[in-house]
Amino acid sequence: MxxxxxxxxxxxxxxxxxxxxxxxxxxxxxxxxxxxxxxxxxxxxxxxxxxxxxxxxxxxxxxxxxxxxxxxxxxxxxxxxxxxxxxxxxxxxxxxxxxxxxxxxxxxSHLAGHSIVVKSPRWSREHETGGCHAVFTTMKSGFSPEVFSRIGGEIYVAGLNDPALPLPETATDAQIDQKSIEELKATAQKLLGRDGTDVSDLEVMREGLCFRxxxxxxxxxxxxxxxxxxxxxxxxxxxxxxxxxxxxxxxxxxxxxxxxxxxxxxxxxxxxx
Structure with missing residues (x-):
């Protein structure tokens, strides 16, 4: 599923x-x-x-x-x-x-889909007053990102679907599309904001691709x-x-x-x- x-x-x-x-x-x-x-x-x-x-x-x-x-x-x-x-x-x-x-x-507890998990030094445990959060939104690029914050400073970003991506023979044959990952990274930057510099401070912890x-x-x-x-x-x-x-x-x-x-x-x- x-x-x-x-x-x-x-x-x-x-x-x-x-x-x-x-x-x-x-x-x-x-x-x-x-x-x-x-x-x-x-x-x-x-x-x-x-x-x-x-x-x-x-x-x-x-x-x-x-x-x-x-x-x-x-x-x-x-x-x-x-x-x-x-x-x-x-x-x-x-x-x-x-x-x-x-x-x-x-x-x-498991993780889903073409997704990335990032964290930033701008968010720390001291800022975690309300626990975890979820944001569902729409981008001009045509897809609806889903963003979930986790205790520990991690942020899970997903929602980029592609009905044209061919189903692999077995699940372990699935190949992550780096172009899609870059789009998710850019989405994370827009949704989370930067610290005023041109350098991203988001560290990608994990990338994923899932067929459901x-x-x-x-x-x-x-x-x-x-x-x-x-x-x-x-x-x-x-x-x-x-x-x-x-x-x-x-x-x-x-x-x-x-x-x-x-x-x-x-x-x-x-x-x-």
Whole structure:
């Protein structure tokens, strides 16, 4: 779940396959995509009591974990920022995030998209009287920057999307466009101001590029794919004995809606709709 993200292809989405070779003896569930959606689905399947945890298999195309959208997301969580189609999913996910955090005590925090993180000696801890801030604005250059200040003097700048940027074979093949990074740097200078000199005092801490799966309708797809749509004459068993499922297209809300998606998909795959 781009900062460059609205350019993403559904090919980068998490696809969930549930294959039952012999329901009476062996149940194998293969989840393609080990980002937060795939992991959440595996987690709730393993906790349901209906699926043996050692029969759940996560498959990731990249040579490292969380190389795609999940590993570059801002970790933003919201309970009510969603439109009517996904409002209930957002509320469910928010509740589950709290429950999971209370259970395992793990902080969840990631960074997103074609972005840079900068800091300036003009801002220090002494100036941090109001905690973190977020600014959403529009530039004459045609894009809408998003600026987030962080405790410690760091500033996260993003919002430069490009639907024409080709999707790489794997997430680790993504190449940062330095021209876009320079544009983000210039944007940061305009938004944050200079100290009266021609020399920038912003230090770039980190650069990033992320592809996010999106849909034209703006809502995720969470469903079982009908056999006739699979092609090649493939026929799957009736749930919960088989099927091909998809959970994709969460756009900028993959982290926020992940746990609700995982729980819903687990119930759907086990025929508990």
């Amino acid at each position: 781009s900062d460059r993200g609205d350019s993403a292809s559904m090919e980068e989405a998490t696809r969930v396959f549930s294959v039952f070779t012999n329901p009476a003896e062996t149940t194998s569930t293969v989840i393609i995509g080990a980002g937060i959606i795939g992991c959440a689905t595996a987690y709730y399947l393993s906790r349901s009591g209906n699926t043996k945890p050692d029969t759940i298999h996560l498959v990731e195309a990249s040579p490292e974990l969380f190389a795609s959208a999940s590993g570059k997301a801002a970790g933003f969580l919201a309970s009510d920022w969603f439109g009517p189609p996904t409002a209930s999913l957002g509320a469910l996910s928010f509740r589950l995030h709290k429950e999971l955090a209370d259970t395992i005590k793990l902080p969840i 799966p999106v849909t034209k309708m703006g809502s995720p797809v969470m469903t079982r794919i009908p056999d006739e749509e699979l092609g090649a004459g493939l026929v799957t068993a009736v749930s919960p004995d088989g099927g091909v499922f998809v959970a994709a297209g969460h756009g900028p809300w993959g982290i926020s809606q992940s746990l609700g998606t995982g729980k819903v998909m687990a119930e759907m795959m086990e025929g508990r709709e």
